[in-house]
Amino acid sequence: MADTGGSGFPLLMLHGSSNCKEVFLPQLESPLAERYRLIALDLLGHGQSANAEYPGPAYTLTGFAESAADVVAALGVKRMAVFGWSLGGHIAIEMLARQPIIAGLMLTGTPPIAPGPLGMLRGFQAHWDMLLASKEHFTERDVARFHHLCFGDHGSTEMLGAIARADGRVRAIAVNGMMRGDGADQKRTVETAEVPIAMVNGEHEPIVRLGYIDGLDYQTLWDGRCHVIAGAAHAPFLERPEVFNALLNRFIANAESYRQPVPIVLPRSA
Template identity: 50%
Template sequence: MVRLLMHAKATYFDTRVGRIAVHDTLVDRPPLLMLHGLGSDGLVFQRQFASPLADHFRLIAFDLPGHGQSDDCEDVDQAYTLPALAELTAAVLEASGIKRVAVFGWSIGGHIAIELMSRHPEMLSGVMISGAAPIGRGPVAALKGFQAHWDMLLASKAVYTSKDAERFARLCFKDGATPDDVAAVLRADGAMRTRVNRSLMRGEGANQKTVVQTSPIPLAVVNGSDEPVVRLRYLAGLQYRNLWEGMCHILPDAGHAPFRNRPYAFNTLLHRFAAEVAIHERATPPVELHRRA
Protein backbone atom coordinates (compact mmCIF):
# COMPACT_ATOMS: atom_id res chain seq x y z
CA MET A 1 0.00 0.00 0.00
CA VAL A 2 1.38 3.40 -1.01
CA ARG A 3 1.16 5.96 1.79
CA LEU A 4 0.27 9.51 0.78
CA LEU A 5 0.73 12.98 2.21
CA MET A 6 -2.48 14.78 3.13
CA HIS A 7 -3.74 17.11 0.36
CA ALA A 8 -0.99 15.86 -1.99
CA LYS A 9 -1.04 13.84 -5.17
CA ALA A 10 1.80 11.38 -5.81
CA THR A 11 3.36 11.72 -9.26
CA TYR A 12 6.49 10.24 -10.78
CA PHE A 13 9.12 11.80 -13.02
CA ASP A 14 11.66 9.85 -15.04
CA THR A 15 15.05 11.51 -14.63
CA ARG A 16 18.60 10.66 -15.64
CA VAL A 17 19.09 9.01 -12.23
CA GLY A 18 15.84 7.02 -12.28
CA ARG A 19 12.22 7.46 -11.32
CA ILE A 20 11.56 10.12 -8.70
CA ALA A 21 8.40 10.20 -6.56
CA VAL A 22 6.95 13.69 -6.02
CA HIS A 23 4.24 14.69 -3.55
CA ASP A 24 2.49 17.88 -4.71
CA THR A 25 -0.69 19.65 -3.59
CA LEU A 26 -1.00 21.09 -7.13
CA VAL A 27 -2.81 24.29 -6.12
CA ASP A 28 -2.41 27.76 -7.61
CA ARG A 29 -0.53 29.30 -4.70
CA PRO A 30 3.09 30.32 -4.03
CA PRO A 31 5.21 27.14 -4.16
CA LEU A 32 7.06 25.83 -1.12
CA LEU A 33 9.44 22.90 -1.59
CA MET A 34 10.54 20.69 1.30
CA LEU A 35 13.71 18.59 1.09
CA HIS A 36 14.07 15.70 3.54
CA GLY A 37 17.15 14.28 5.21
CA LEU A 38 19.00 10.96 4.95
CA GLY A 39 17.00 7.87 5.85
CA SER A 40 13.68 9.62 5.43
CA ASP A 41 11.34 10.55 2.57
CA GLY A 42 8.74 13.17 1.66
CA LEU A 43 6.25 11.64 4.11
CA VAL A 44 8.29 13.06 6.98
CA PHE A 45 6.56 16.39 6.28
CA GLN A 46 3.07 15.07 7.05
CA ARG A 47 2.64 17.61 9.86
CA GLN A 48 3.31 20.42 7.40
CA PHE A 49 1.05 19.10 4.62
CA ALA A 50 -1.75 18.54 7.17
CA SER A 51 -1.41 22.06 8.59
CA PRO A 52 -2.78 25.47 7.49
CA LEU A 53 0.39 25.81 5.39
CA ALA A 54 -1.53 23.82 2.76
CA ASP A 55 -4.19 26.55 2.68
CA HIS A 56 -1.66 29.22 1.69
CA PHE A 57 1.06 27.50 -0.36
CA ARG A 58 1.53 24.86 -3.01
CA LEU A 59 3.44 22.29 -0.98
CA ILE A 60 5.88 19.98 -2.75
CA ALA A 61 8.16 17.26 -1.39
CA PHE A 62 9.95 14.56 -3.31
CA ASP A 63 11.72 11.39 -2.26
CA LEU A 64 15.43 11.74 -2.85
CA PRO A 65 16.98 8.98 -4.97
CA GLY A 66 17.54 5.89 -2.88
CA HIS A 67 14.70 6.85 -0.53
CA GLY A 68 10.98 6.24 -0.22
CA GLN A 69 9.27 5.49 -3.53
CA SER A 70 12.13 6.83 -5.67
CA ASP A 71 14.58 4.52 -7.42
CA ASP A 72 17.99 3.55 -6.15
CA CYS A 73 20.83 4.51 -8.47
CA GLU A 74 23.70 2.23 -9.41
CA ASP A 75 26.01 5.05 -10.52
CA VAL A 76 26.53 6.73 -7.17
CA ASP A 77 28.81 9.43 -8.58
CA GLN A 78 26.06 10.52 -10.98
CA ALA A 79 23.27 10.63 -8.39
CA TYR A 80 24.46 10.74 -4.79
CA THR A 81 26.63 13.88 -4.60
CA LEU A 82 25.48 17.32 -3.46
CA PRO A 83 25.92 18.85 -6.95
CA ALA A 84 23.97 15.96 -8.51
CA LEU A 85 21.18 16.24 -5.95
CA ALA A 86 20.94 20.00 -6.48
CA GLU A 87 20.66 19.48 -10.23
CA LEU A 88 18.04 16.80 -9.68
CA THR A 89 16.06 19.22 -7.51
CA ALA A 90 16.21 21.85 -10.24
CA ALA A 91 15.02 19.24 -12.77
CA VAL A 92 12.08 18.22 -10.55
CA LEU A 93 11.06 21.87 -10.18
CA GLU A 94 11.29 22.40 -13.92
CA ALA A 95 9.22 19.27 -14.60
CA SER A 96 6.66 20.56 -12.10
CA GLY A 97 6.38 23.86 -13.96
CA ILE A 98 7.94 25.88 -11.14
CA LYS A 99 10.30 28.72 -12.01
CA ARG A 100 10.85 30.21 -8.54
CA VAL A 101 10.26 28.66 -5.17
CA ALA A 102 10.84 28.98 -1.45
CA VAL A 103 12.71 25.95 -0.08
CA PHE A 104 12.87 24.36 3.33
CA GLY A 105 15.77 21.90 3.63
CA TRP A 106 16.24 19.60 6.58
CA SER A 107 19.61 17.98 7.38
CA ILE A 108 21.12 16.82 4.05
CA GLY A 109 18.15 18.56 2.43
CA GLY A 110 19.48 21.80 3.91
CA HIS A 111 22.86 21.18 2.29
CA ILE A 112 21.13 20.52 -1.04
CA ALA A 113 19.28 23.82 -0.64
CA ILE A 114 22.55 25.69 -0.01
CA GLU A 115 24.04 24.04 -3.10
CA LEU A 116 21.00 25.30 -5.02
CA MET A 117 21.71 28.81 -3.74
CA SER A 118 25.04 28.60 -5.53
CA ARG A 119 24.04 26.72 -8.69
CA HIS A 120 20.49 27.99 -9.35
CA PRO A 121 19.90 31.23 -7.44
CA GLU A 122 17.46 32.36 -10.14
CA MET A 123 15.06 29.60 -9.00
CA LEU A 124 14.97 30.59 -5.31
CA SER A 125 12.91 33.23 -3.55
CA GLY A 126 14.17 32.15 -0.12
CA VAL A 127 15.71 29.23 1.79
CA MET A 128 15.13 27.92 5.31
CA ILE A 129 17.42 25.27 6.79
CA SER A 130 17.29 23.06 9.89
CA GLY A 131 19.90 20.58 11.08
CA ALA A 132 22.43 21.67 8.44
CA ALA A 133 25.76 23.40 9.07
CA PRO A 134 27.09 25.51 6.16
CA ILE A 135 30.70 24.41 6.41
CA GLY A 136 33.80 25.20 4.41
CA ARG A 137 35.94 22.55 2.79
CA GLY A 138 37.93 19.91 4.62
CA PRO A 139 37.76 17.86 7.83
CA VAL A 140 38.67 20.77 10.12
CA ALA A 141 35.73 22.78 8.79
CA ALA A 142 33.45 19.79 9.38
CA LEU A 143 34.63 19.46 12.98
CA LYS A 144 33.77 23.10 13.57
CA GLY A 145 30.24 22.71 12.25
CA PHE A 146 29.20 19.27 13.48
CA GLN A 147 29.12 17.63 16.87
CA ALA A 148 31.19 14.50 17.46
CA HIS A 149 29.58 11.43 19.00
CA TRP A 150 29.17 7.77 18.11
CA ASP A 151 25.68 7.99 16.62
CA MET A 152 26.96 10.49 14.05
CA LEU A 153 28.93 7.64 12.47
CA LEU A 154 25.62 6.09 11.43
CA ALA A 155 25.10 8.89 8.92
CA SER A 156 27.75 7.39 6.65
CA LYS A 157 27.36 3.67 7.45
CA ALA A 158 26.45 1.63 4.37
CA VAL A 159 24.63 -1.33 5.94
CA TYR A 160 22.21 -1.01 8.85
CA THR A 161 20.95 -3.55 11.34
CA SER A 162 17.49 -3.04 12.84
CA LYS A 163 19.14 -1.57 15.94
CA ASP A 164 21.17 0.82 13.79
CA ALA A 165 17.96 2.02 12.16
CA GLU A 166 16.30 2.55 15.52
CA ARG A 167 19.30 4.52 16.81
CA PHE A 168 19.39 6.68 13.69
CA ALA A 169 15.64 7.37 13.92
CA ARG A 170 16.06 8.42 17.55
CA LEU A 171 18.96 10.68 16.56
CA CYS A 172 16.67 12.39 14.06
CA PHE A 173 13.35 12.47 15.94
CA LYS A 174 14.17 12.05 19.63
CA ASP A 175 11.48 10.10 21.48
CA GLY A 176 9.03 10.86 18.67
CA ALA A 177 10.53 8.27 16.32
CA THR A 178 7.85 5.94 14.95
CA PRO A 179 7.94 2.47 13.36
CA ASP A 180 7.36 4.21 10.00
CA ASP A 181 10.49 6.29 10.60
CA VAL A 182 12.52 3.15 11.29
CA ALA A 183 11.08 1.48 8.19
CA ALA A 184 12.07 4.51 6.09
CA VAL A 185 15.63 4.31 7.43
CA LEU A 186 15.85 0.61 6.61
CA ARG A 187 14.49 1.19 3.11
CA ALA A 188 17.09 3.88 2.28
CA ASP A 189 19.98 2.96 0.00
CA GLY A 190 23.11 2.71 2.15
CA ALA A 191 25.25 3.73 -0.81
CA MET A 192 23.48 7.10 -0.72
CA ARG A 193 24.50 7.69 2.90
CA THR A 194 28.12 6.82 2.21
CA ARG A 195 28.48 8.81 -1.01
CA VAL A 196 26.63 11.98 -0.08
CA ASN A 197 28.45 12.26 3.24
CA ARG A 198 31.74 11.89 1.41
CA SER A 199 30.56 14.60 -0.98
CA LEU A 200 29.81 16.95 1.92
CA MET A 201 33.02 16.28 3.82
CA ARG A 202 35.19 16.60 0.71
CA GLY A 203 33.58 19.88 -0.20
CA GLU A 204 32.35 18.72 -3.59
CA GLY A 205 30.33 21.53 -5.11
CA ALA A 206 30.05 24.93 -3.48
CA ASN A 207 31.87 26.12 -0.37
CA GLN A 208 28.70 26.27 1.72
CA LYS A 209 30.09 28.67 4.29
CA THR A 210 30.98 31.11 1.53
CA VAL A 211 27.54 30.73 -0.05
CA VAL A 212 25.65 31.86 3.07
CA GLN A 213 28.15 34.66 3.61
CA THR A 214 27.72 36.06 0.11
CA SER A 215 24.32 35.04 -1.31
CA PRO A 216 21.62 37.75 -1.45
CA ILE A 217 18.89 35.11 -1.20
CA PRO A 218 17.00 35.38 2.13
CA LEU A 219 18.14 32.59 4.44
CA ALA A 220 16.29 31.47 7.57
CA VAL A 221 18.11 29.26 10.09
CA VAL A 222 15.80 27.36 12.47
CA ASN A 223 16.97 24.63 14.84
CA GLY A 224 15.95 22.84 18.01
CA SER A 225 17.57 23.70 21.33
CA ASP A 226 18.54 20.04 21.69
CA GLU A 227 20.08 19.74 18.21
CA PRO A 228 22.39 16.67 18.36
CA VAL A 229 24.15 17.00 15.00
CA VAL A 230 24.99 20.65 14.31
CA ARG A 231 26.90 22.97 16.63
CA LEU A 232 24.47 25.80 17.32
CA ARG A 233 27.29 28.09 18.46
CA TYR A 234 28.93 27.62 15.06
CA LEU A 235 25.73 28.67 13.28
CA ALA A 236 25.33 31.72 15.50
CA GLY A 237 28.92 32.80 14.80
CA LEU A 238 28.70 32.81 11.00
CA GLN A 239 28.52 36.06 9.06
CA TYR A 240 25.44 35.81 6.84
CA ARG A 241 24.73 38.22 4.04
CA ASN A 242 20.92 38.02 4.30
CA LEU A 243 19.91 36.21 7.50
CA TRP A 244 16.15 36.34 8.02
CA GLU A 245 15.20 38.55 10.96
CA GLY A 246 18.92 38.94 11.74
CA MET A 247 19.05 35.88 13.99
CA CYS A 248 19.22 32.09 14.12
CA HIS A 249 15.92 30.87 15.53
CA ILE A 250 15.97 28.24 18.27
CA LEU A 251 12.87 26.21 19.22
CA PRO A 252 12.94 24.92 22.81
CA ASP A 253 12.55 21.21 23.55
CA ALA A 254 13.19 20.29 19.90
CA GLY A 255 16.01 18.23 18.41
CA HIS A 256 17.33 17.56 14.93
CA ALA A 257 13.86 17.72 13.37
CA PRO A 258 12.09 20.73 14.92
CA PHE A 259 9.36 20.51 12.27
CA ARG A 260 8.40 17.19 13.87
CA ASN A 261 9.17 17.87 17.54
CA ARG A 262 7.48 21.30 17.64
CA PRO A 263 5.28 21.41 14.52
CA TYR A 264 3.02 24.31 15.53
CA ALA A 265 5.90 26.62 16.46
CA PHE A 266 7.91 25.53 13.43
CA ASN A 267 5.02 25.87 10.99
CA THR A 268 4.36 29.39 12.29
CA LEU A 269 7.93 30.39 11.48
CA LEU A 270 7.88 28.66 8.10
CA HIS A 271 4.58 30.30 7.18
CA ARG A 272 5.88 33.74 8.14
CA PHE A 273 9.10 33.27 6.21
CA ALA A 274 7.48 31.84 3.07
CA ALA A 275 4.79 34.55 3.11
CA GLU A 276 7.38 37.30 3.43
CA VAL A 277 9.47 36.09 0.52
CA ALA A 278 6.31 35.55 -1.57
CA ILE A 279 5.17 39.12 -0.88
CA HIS A 280 8.64 40.40 -1.75
CA GLU A 281 8.50 38.44 -5.00
CA ARG A 282 5.26 40.15 -5.97
CA ALA A 283 6.42 43.62 -4.92
CA THR A 284 9.88 43.52 -6.43
CA PRO A 285 10.63 41.89 -9.80
CA PRO A 286 13.49 39.39 -9.31
CA VAL A 287 16.87 40.69 -10.37
CA GLU A 288 19.09 38.64 -12.62
CA LEU A 289 21.27 36.44 -10.43
CA HIS A 290 24.40 34.87 -11.83
CA ARG A 291 25.35 31.33 -10.85
CA ARG A 292 28.46 30.91 -8.77
CA ALA A 293 31.12 28.51 -9.92
Protein backbone atom coordinates in the same frame (compact mmCIF):
# COMPACT_ATOMS: atom_id res chain seq x y z
CA MET B 1 6.23 13.08 -4.76
CA ALA B 2 3.70 15.12 -2.79
CA ASP B 3 2.37 18.30 -4.43
CA THR B 4 -0.51 20.19 -2.83
CA GLY B 5 -1.02 22.14 -6.07
CA GLY B 6 -2.91 25.39 -6.27
CA SER B 7 -1.78 28.88 -7.18
CA GLY B 8 0.03 29.67 -3.93
CA PHE B 9 3.71 30.50 -3.83
CA PRO B 10 5.71 27.24 -4.10
CA LEU B 11 7.83 25.78 -1.32
CA LEU B 12 10.11 22.83 -2.07
CA MET B 13 10.83 20.66 0.99
CA LEU B 14 13.89 18.38 1.01
CA HIS B 15 14.18 15.64 3.64
CA GLY B 16 17.24 14.32 5.42
CA SER B 17 19.43 11.30 4.80
CA SER B 18 17.69 7.92 5.05
CA ASN B 19 14.27 9.53 5.50
CA CYS B 20 11.41 10.32 3.13
CA LYS B 21 8.88 12.99 2.18
CA GLU B 22 6.32 11.75 4.76
CA VAL B 23 8.44 13.35 7.48
CA PHE B 24 6.80 16.62 6.33
CA LEU B 25 3.20 15.49 6.93
CA PRO B 26 2.82 18.06 9.77
CA GLN B 27 3.27 20.70 7.07
CA LEU B 28 1.56 18.97 4.13
CA GLU B 29 -1.56 18.34 6.22
CA SER B 30 -1.63 21.78 7.83
CA PRO B 31 -3.31 25.06 6.78
CA LEU B 32 -0.02 25.93 5.06
CA ALA B 33 -1.14 23.66 2.21
CA GLU B 34 -4.19 25.86 1.65
CA ARG B 35 -2.13 29.02 1.29
CA TYR B 36 0.99 27.77 -0.50
CA ARG B 37 1.95 25.11 -2.99
CA LEU B 38 3.94 22.62 -0.94
CA ILE B 39 6.16 20.20 -2.87
CA ALA B 40 7.96 17.33 -1.15
CA LEU B 41 9.84 14.65 -3.04
CA ASP B 42 11.61 11.43 -2.15
CA LEU B 43 15.27 11.88 -2.99
CA LEU B 44 16.87 9.17 -5.11
CA GLY B 45 17.51 6.09 -2.98
CA HIS B 46 14.77 7.03 -0.48
CA GLY B 47 11.09 6.36 0.02
CA GLN B 48 9.24 5.61 -3.19
CA SER B 49 12.06 6.84 -5.45
CA ALA B 50 14.26 4.26 -7.13
CA ASN B 51 17.85 3.66 -6.18
CA ALA B 52 20.27 5.44 -8.49
CA GLU B 53 21.56 3.45 -11.46
CA TYR B 54 24.87 5.31 -11.19
CA PRO B 55 25.17 6.14 -7.47
CA GLY B 56 28.63 7.70 -7.71
CA PRO B 57 27.48 10.97 -9.31
CA ALA B 58 23.78 10.77 -8.35
CA TYR B 59 24.30 10.60 -4.56
CA THR B 60 26.54 13.64 -4.31
CA LEU B 61 25.15 17.03 -3.26
CA THR B 62 25.57 18.16 -6.85
CA GLY B 63 23.72 15.12 -8.18
CA PHE B 64 20.84 15.52 -5.73
CA ALA B 65 20.60 19.25 -6.46
CA GLU B 66 20.42 18.62 -10.19
CA SER B 67 17.73 15.95 -9.86
CA ALA B 68 15.64 18.18 -7.56
CA ALA B 69 15.99 21.05 -10.03
CA ASP B 70 14.79 18.77 -12.83
CA VAL B 71 11.66 17.92 -10.81
CA VAL B 72 10.67 21.52 -10.14
CA ALA B 73 11.38 22.46 -13.76
CA ALA B 74 9.07 19.66 -14.91
CA LEU B 75 6.40 21.07 -12.58
CA GLY B 76 6.69 24.46 -14.24
CA VAL B 77 7.95 26.24 -11.13
CA LYS B 78 9.59 29.57 -12.01
CA ARG B 79 10.28 30.94 -8.52
CA MET B 80 10.12 29.25 -5.13
CA ALA B 81 11.26 29.10 -1.53
CA VAL B 82 13.11 26.03 -0.30
CA PHE B 83 13.11 24.34 3.10
CA GLY B 84 15.91 21.84 3.65
CA TRP B 85 16.36 19.59 6.64
CA SER B 86 19.68 17.92 7.49
CA LEU B 87 21.09 16.42 4.25
CA GLY B 88 18.20 18.13 2.45
CA GLY B 89 19.53 21.44 3.73
CA HIS B 90 22.95 20.80 2.22
CA ILE B 91 21.26 19.94 -1.08
CA ALA B 92 19.21 23.14 -0.80
CA ILE B 93 22.38 25.23 -0.35
CA GLU B 94 23.88 23.54 -3.42
CA MET B 95 20.72 24.49 -5.32
CA LEU B 96 20.98 28.08 -4.09
CA ALA B 97 24.48 28.29 -5.55
CA ARG B 98 23.13 27.13 -8.93
CA GLN B 99 19.45 28.09 -9.21
CA PRO B 100 18.40 31.75 -9.57
CA ILE B 101 14.74 30.76 -9.08
CA ILE B 102 15.19 30.39 -5.29
CA ALA B 103 13.59 33.35 -3.49
CA GLY B 104 14.47 32.28 0.05
CA LEU B 105 16.04 29.40 1.93
CA MET B 106 15.14 27.95 5.35
CA LEU B 107 17.57 25.49 6.92
CA THR B 108 17.07 23.14 9.87
CA GLY B 109 19.67 20.73 11.22
CA THR B 110 22.11 21.90 8.56
CA PRO B 111 25.39 23.73 9.20
CA PRO B 112 26.57 25.62 6.10
CA ILE B 113 30.16 24.42 6.15
CA ALA B 114 33.34 25.35 4.37
CA PRO B 115 34.75 22.59 2.12
CA GLY B 116 36.74 19.75 3.61
CA PRO B 117 37.20 17.93 6.93
CA LEU B 118 37.95 21.04 8.98
CA GLY B 119 34.71 22.65 7.85
CA MET B 120 32.79 19.55 8.92
CA LEU B 121 34.49 19.45 12.32
CA ARG B 122 33.52 23.06 12.94
CA GLY B 123 29.89 22.60 11.93
CA PHE B 124 29.01 19.17 13.33
CA GLN B 125 29.09 17.78 16.84
CA ALA B 126 31.44 14.86 17.45
CA HIS B 127 30.00 11.72 19.06
CA TRP B 128 29.81 8.02 18.22
CA ASP B 129 26.32 8.02 16.73
CA MET B 130 27.44 10.57 14.14
CA LEU B 131 29.43 7.77 12.51
CA LEU B 132 26.10 6.33 11.40
CA ALA B 133 25.68 9.24 8.98
CA SER B 134 28.35 7.72 6.71
CA LYS B 135 27.80 4.00 7.37
CA GLU B 136 26.64 2.13 4.28
CA HIS B 137 25.19 -1.05 5.81
CA PHE B 138 22.81 -0.74 8.77
CA THR B 139 21.96 -3.46 11.25
CA GLU B 140 18.56 -3.37 12.98
CA ARG B 141 20.27 -1.73 15.93
CA ASP B 142 21.82 0.90 13.63
CA VAL B 143 18.37 1.67 12.21
CA ALA B 144 17.00 2.21 15.72
CA ARG B 145 19.98 4.37 16.76
CA PHE B 146 19.76 6.54 13.65
CA HIS B 147 16.00 6.87 14.13
CA HIS B 148 16.57 8.13 17.67
CA LEU B 149 19.31 10.50 16.50
CA CYS B 150 16.92 12.04 13.98
CA PHE B 151 13.71 12.08 16.00
CA GLY B 152 14.37 11.33 19.66
CA ASP B 153 11.06 10.20 21.13
CA HIS B 154 9.01 11.69 18.27
CA GLY B 155 9.66 9.06 15.60
CA SER B 156 7.35 6.41 14.21
CA THR B 157 7.31 2.94 12.73
CA GLU B 158 6.95 4.59 9.31
CA MET B 159 10.20 6.49 9.79
CA LEU B 160 11.93 3.35 11.03
CA GLY B 161 10.81 1.68 7.81
CA ALA B 162 12.08 4.61 5.74
CA ILE B 163 15.52 4.37 7.33
CA ALA B 164 15.65 0.60 6.77
CA ARG B 165 14.57 1.04 3.12
CA ALA B 166 17.06 3.80 2.23
CA ASP B 167 19.97 3.00 -0.05
CA GLY B 168 22.93 3.02 2.33
CA ARG B 169 25.27 4.08 -0.45
CA VAL B 170 23.76 7.57 -0.10
CA ARG B 171 25.22 7.90 3.39
CA ALA B 172 28.69 6.81 2.34
CA ILE B 173 28.87 8.78 -0.91
CA ALA B 174 27.28 12.02 0.30
CA VAL B 175 29.34 12.31 3.48
CA ASN B 176 32.60 11.32 1.77
CA GLY B 177 31.90 13.92 -0.89
CA MET B 178 31.43 16.59 1.75
CA MET B 179 34.70 15.50 3.37
CA ARG B 180 36.45 15.98 0.02
CA GLY B 181 34.85 19.39 -0.41
CA ASP B 182 32.75 18.49 -3.46
CA GLY B 183 30.25 21.05 -4.66
CA ALA B 184 29.82 24.67 -3.62
CA ASP B 185 31.45 26.32 -0.63
CA GLN B 186 28.31 26.19 1.51
CA LYS B 187 29.53 28.65 4.11
CA ARG B 188 30.32 31.24 1.50
CA THR B 189 27.08 30.57 -0.39
CA VAL B 190 24.96 31.25 2.69
CA GLU B 191 27.03 34.17 3.93
CA THR B 192 26.88 35.97 0.56
CA ALA B 193 23.28 35.05 -0.32
CA GLU B 194 21.13 37.83 -1.75
CA VAL B 195 17.86 36.21 -0.66
CA PRO B 196 16.52 35.65 2.88
CA ILE B 197 18.24 32.86 4.79
CA ALA B 198 16.24 31.48 7.73
CA MET B 199 18.01 29.36 10.33
CA VAL B 200 15.59 27.37 12.52
CA ASN B 201 16.88 24.69 14.89
CA GLY B 202 15.82 22.79 17.95
CA GLU B 203 17.06 23.76 21.39
CA HIS B 204 18.48 20.27 21.91
CA GLU B 205 19.94 19.81 18.42
CA PRO B 206 22.16 16.67 18.66
CA ILE B 207 24.03 16.90 15.35
CA VAL B 208 24.79 20.53 14.54
CA ARG B 209 26.85 22.96 16.61
CA LEU B 210 24.40 25.80 17.27
CA GLY B 211 27.28 28.08 18.24
CA TYR B 212 28.68 27.63 14.74
CA ILE B 213 25.30 28.51 13.22
CA ASP B 214 25.10 31.67 15.33
CA GLY B 215 28.62 32.74 14.41
CA LEU B 216 28.28 32.89 10.62
CA ASP B 217 28.56 36.24 8.87
CA TYR B 218 25.10 36.41 7.29
CA GLN B 219 24.19 39.26 4.95
CA THR B 220 20.47 38.44 4.64
CA LEU B 221 19.61 36.55 7.83
CA TRP B 222 15.84 36.38 8.12
CA ASP B 223 14.49 38.19 11.18
CA GLY B 224 18.05 39.23 11.96
CA ARG B 225 18.59 36.19 14.19
CA CYS B 226 18.83 32.41 14.27
CA HIS B 227 15.64 30.88 15.64
CA VAL B 228 15.82 28.16 18.30
CA ILE B 229 12.65 26.21 19.11
CA ALA B 230 12.40 25.28 22.78
CA GLY B 231 11.96 21.61 23.64
CA ALA B 232 12.84 20.41 20.13
CA ALA B 233 15.90 18.56 18.83
CA HIS B 234 16.92 17.65 15.26
CA ALA B 235 13.43 17.73 13.70
CA PRO B 236 11.51 20.71 15.19
CA PHE B 237 9.07 20.73 12.25
CA LEU B 238 7.90 17.31 13.49
CA GLU B 239 8.44 17.75 17.24
CA ARG B 240 6.92 21.25 17.60
CA PRO B 241 4.93 21.75 14.38
CA GLU B 242 2.67 24.47 15.79
CA VAL B 243 5.69 26.68 16.51
CA PHE B 244 7.61 25.71 13.40
CA ASN B 245 4.69 26.15 11.00
CA ALA B 246 4.05 29.67 12.27
CA LEU B 247 7.65 30.58 11.42
CA LEU B 248 7.47 28.79 8.06
CA ASN B 249 4.23 30.58 7.15
CA ARG B 250 5.78 33.97 7.80
CA PHE B 251 9.01 33.04 6.03
CA ILE B 252 7.33 31.91 2.81
CA ALA B 253 5.30 35.13 2.70
CA ASN B 254 8.46 37.18 3.19
CA ALA B 255 10.36 35.22 0.54
CA GLU B 256 7.53 35.68 -1.96
CA SER B 257 7.54 39.45 -1.51
CA TYR B 258 11.32 39.87 -1.17
CA ARG B 259 13.03 41.97 -3.76
CA GLN B 260 16.80 42.28 -3.91
CA PRO B 261 17.96 45.81 -3.17
CA VAL B 262 19.06 47.79 -6.21
CA PRO B 263 22.66 48.94 -5.78
CA ILE B 264 23.13 52.69 -5.63
CA VAL B 265 25.53 53.95 -8.29
CA LEU B 266 27.04 57.29 -7.39
CA PRO B 267 27.96 59.64 -10.24
CA ARG B 268 31.61 60.10 -10.98
CA SER B 269 33.08 63.31 -9.73
CA ALA B 270 34.22 65.68 -12.41
